[in-house]
Amino acid sequence: MKSDLDALMKSQHLDAIFVAGPGQHNPAMVYLTGGAHLTGAFLIKRAGQPALLFHNPMERDEAARTGLQTCSLGKFELQKLIADFEGDVLRAYGEIYRRMFTEAGLQQGRVAIYGLYEIGNMYAMLSAAKPLLPDIEWVGEFGRSVMLAAMETKSPEEVERIRKIGKITTEVIGQVADFLSAHKAHDEVLVGQDGSPLRIGDVKRCINLWLAERGAENPEGGIFAIGRDAGIPHSAGEADDLLRLGQTIVFDIFPREAGGGYYYDITRTWCLGYAPDEALALYEDVRFVYEEVRKSLRLDTACRDYQHLTCDLFEARGHPTLRANPSTQDGYVHSLGHGVGLNIHEYPMFSATASDEVRLRPGTVVTVEPGLYYPKRGLGVRLEDTVWARPDGPFETLADFPQDLILPVRT
Amino acid sequence: MKSDLDALMKSQHLDAIFVAGPGQHNPAMVYLTGGAHLTGAFLIKRAGQPALLFHNPMERDEAARTGLQTCSLGKFELQKLIADFEGDVLRAYGEIYRRMFTEAGLQQGRVAIYGLYEIGNMYAMLSAAKPLLPDIEWVGEFGRSVMLAAMETKSPEEVERIRKIGKITTEVIGQVADFLSAHKAHDEVLVGQDGSPLRIGDVKRCINLWLAERGAENPEGGIFAIGRDAGIPHSAGEADDLLRLGQTIVFDIFPREAGGGYYYDITRTWCLGYAPDEALALYEDVRFVYEEVRKSLRLDTACRDYQHLTCDLFEARGHPTLRANPSTQDGYVHSLGHGVGLNIHEYPMFSATASDEVRLRPGTVVTVEPGLYYPKRGLGVRLEDTVWARPDGPFETLADFPQDLILPVRT
Numbered sequence: 001m002k003s004d005l006d007a008l009m010k011s012q013h014l015d016a017i018f019v020a021g022p023g024q025h026n027p028a029m030v031y032l033t034g035g036a037h038l039t040g041a042f043l044i045k046r047a048g049q050p051a052l053l054f055h056n057p058m059e060r061d062e063a064a065r066t067g068l069q070t071c072s073l074g075k076f077e078l079q080k081l082i083a084d085f086e087g088d089v090l091r092a093y094g095e096i097y098r099r100m101f102t103e104a105g106l107q108q109g110r111v112a113i114y115g116l117y118e119i120g121n122m123y124a125m126l127s128a129a130k131p132l133l134p135d136i137e138w139v140g141e142f143g144r145s146v147m148l149a150a151m152e153t154k155s156p157e158e159v160e161r162i163r164k165i166g167k168i169t170t171e172v173i174g175q176v177a178d179f180l181s182a183h184k185a186h187d188e189v190l191v192g193q194d195g196s197p198l199r200i201g202d203v204k205r206c207i208n209l210w211l212a213e214r215g216a217e218n219p220e221g222g223i224f225a226i227g228r229d230a231g232i233p234h235s236a237g238e239a240d241d242l243l244r245l246g247q248t249i250v251f252d253i254f255p256r257e258a259g260g261g262y263y264y265d266i267t268r269t270w271c272l273g274y275a276p277d278e279a280l281a282l283y284e285d286v287r288f289v290y291e292e293v294r295k296s297l298r299l300d301t302a303c304r305d306y307q308h309l310t311c312d313l314f315e316a317r318g319h320p321t322l323r324a325n326p327s328t329q330d331g332y333v334h335s336l337g338h339g340v341g342l343n344i345h346e347y348p349m350f351s352a353t354a355s356d357e358v359r360l361r362p363g364t365v366v367t368v369e370p371g372l373y374y375p376k377r378g379l380g381v382r383l384e385d386t387v388w389a390r391p392d393g394p395f396e397t398l399a400d401f402p403q404d405l406i407l408p409v410r411t
Numbered sequence: 412m413k414s415d416l417d418a419l420m421k422s423q424h425l426d427a428i429f430v431a432g433p434g435q436h437n438p439a440m441v442y443l444t445g446g447a448h449l450t451g452a453f454l455i456k457r458a459g460q461p462a463l464l465f466h467n468p469m470e471r472d473e474a475a476r477t478g479l480q481t482c483s484l485g486k487f488e489l490q491k492l493i494a495d496f497e498g499d500v501l502r503a504y505g506e507i508y509r510r511m512f513t514e515a516g517l518q519q520g521r522v523a524i525y526g527l528y529e530i531g532n533m534y535a536m537l538s539a540a541k542p543l544l545p546d547i548e549w550v551g552e553f554g555r556s557v558m559l560a561a562m563e564t565k566s567p568e569e570v571e572r573i574r575k576i577g578k579i580t581t582e583v584i585g586q587v588a589d590f591l592s593a594h595k596a597h598d599e600v601l602v603g604q605d606g607s608p609l610r611i612g613d614v615k616r617c618i619n620l621w622l623a624e625r626g627a628e629n630p631e632g633g634i635f636a637i638g639r640d641a642g643i644p645h646s647a648g649e650a651d652d653l654l655r656l657g658q659t660i661v662f663d664i665f666p667r668e669a670g671g672g673y674y675y676d677i678t679r680t681w682c683l684g685y686a687p688d689e690a691l692a693l694y695e696d697v698r699f700v701y702e703e704v705r706k707s708l709r710l711d712t713a714c715r716d717y718q719h720l721t722c723d724l725f726e727a728r729g730h731p732t733l734r735a736n737p738s739t740q741d742g743y744v745h746s747l748g749h750g751v752g753l754n755i756h757e758y759p760m761f762s763a764t765a766s767d768e769v770r771l772r773p774g775t776v777v778t779v780e781p782g783l784y785y786p787k788r789g790l791g792v793r794l795e796d797t798v799w800a801r802p803d804g805p806f807e808t809l810a811d812f813p814q815d816l817i818l819p820v821r822t
Contacts, residue, residue, distance in 0.1 A: 058645040090553040113531045120524045123551025140534025142501040212623030234469040
């Protein structure tokens, strides 16, 4: 939680954190500002002190609304600096960095850097600032950074935001189900009233529209994949594909609040009209594993244990797993889930190689998403929910939707 | 243009470019892959050679569709490396970097880095790779990088994509105009059929919906600001504000193709019902300057000349400018425009401090957006179009919409 930041910084011997980039679509900046409409900003938070937000002079009102301490970048007179340094803009930015740290009262120490930013540009700026801030050490954290560690557990307010986008998401899933069910089949494919076939691209357009109607954005587009594509976990689905009866459709939808806020993540697998035996058998295995894993979730347990449990269960039912064969493309070929928040994939990860310290802590919000894939047989099944590790113990699905495999269509 | 990349790399003594991050919402990666649905990828392009795309094994089909040479990251066996390095994931990633460069046949040289990426994470990875690639120099370019220099001029295919998103944008502006005009006024504010007032938030929801219907995304949300907010160039507008007659509304809309593709950028200023004299006077000054600047655009002219021309024209009409007073918040307080492409702001910039080399080259696509702002008087006027410097000479507005100030409403 955000309130853990100071303790986390202390544990990593960080004297400050530095965040760069816009106030939206930039997880670290959204986390610390609440998602202000700032096109370019910087933030310095010293250990044990409140954050100081540096903003474009034209964006003073948006900056003020964050409730943070603010400082206009206009104060540093970039144009005058550029003139002083005879047109050397990079040198001028180096000086702006020096002045920002002076403003924040920090002359030395370890400073962790964050922000979704063009890496070449930032690499140049950090290099230019280095000689002007000789006692500041830039720290690039890998993996579970202090910021991601704070984000790993959610406050009640964050959980409510995730629940709200979850409600929108499941409403849209229901709308898609109704839309498909209202179609009739002709020669085993769904067709519209005029007899022309419905295609995956049509469904995806509807999904985007229905999300937009509810104020959500869908930056990654989601997955609506049928047949062989359903058998490849990350295949998004082909716009021209027809909606054939009896084929598995993996529908993985992960929209977020507009402006780059909190995500929700849920997957359902559908067969239109009927399910062939081999699809039903896979579905039953996935559903069984889903239920077993859900029942076994406990606070303060290591995440990797659940990945192993999932492999155990799938292997016992005769399916290949990445654990047994790291190059398999059949069977269970990904990890059980991941944290969800301002990043679609964040900590904790249910990876088999995660350290013992990666645990389900109170306030964690994670996906649970076992799946089976047999691309050559044109089959894929995944069931996924986003669940909250309630501080009082139980694990709660934040927005639910029936897991039924067969979606009836008009005959 | 992309075809200039090799020459640009040569001019900067670059042996390769390295791009990191997803295949969408990541300008450099979208530019070189066409916008593939890749969640995490790397690309190495050596000078004079085709690009080599490294992809997640699960995303092999999406990678293949780019038409680039591809290499699965699965080949480098991350999990085995992590085990070999006793759980040191960062060290394993360093080794992956070494293997990628070996695969690309590059052992030494200057490598420019690109990609919208978490900076701390990338800083850590580049640092980890450094000892393993001792003869590779990471180059962070500041400002007009080789990539941005290539992007600065557009191919006919890129212009058509920008024109298409422009057509969508202007259709939505028309829809907003019709929507507002269909409302009637009560006590100087627009109201719906049930007499309840229309608010800016309602209009913004419609804009997002109508863009989504046409397959566009609106990542930055755009500006629809009235009164005092219209007088602050970057104020996005308040959701709760009413739509009052006779106040200036700055409507700046800059959506892009879904998946993080090309942007369009256009601004109109409206007064609902009628325009007070002081709004009309500002509008006429802005329109006059817009026309003068548009008429003066010539290929191969320095961009800064147009910023100075704009300041000359506004100052002659009695308005403060940033040139005359760098701290003014009244008058003409920004620059004349910017390139538009996969970034909403790219090169060339019409900045007064731009070098003489920043010129309107054939194929450039830029905004022209003079504006006047008087926040204390609750007034702002901006007119903006996106124009293409045609290689055959004339400057063409890629998608037009009438510039009328007064938007009639029902009485």
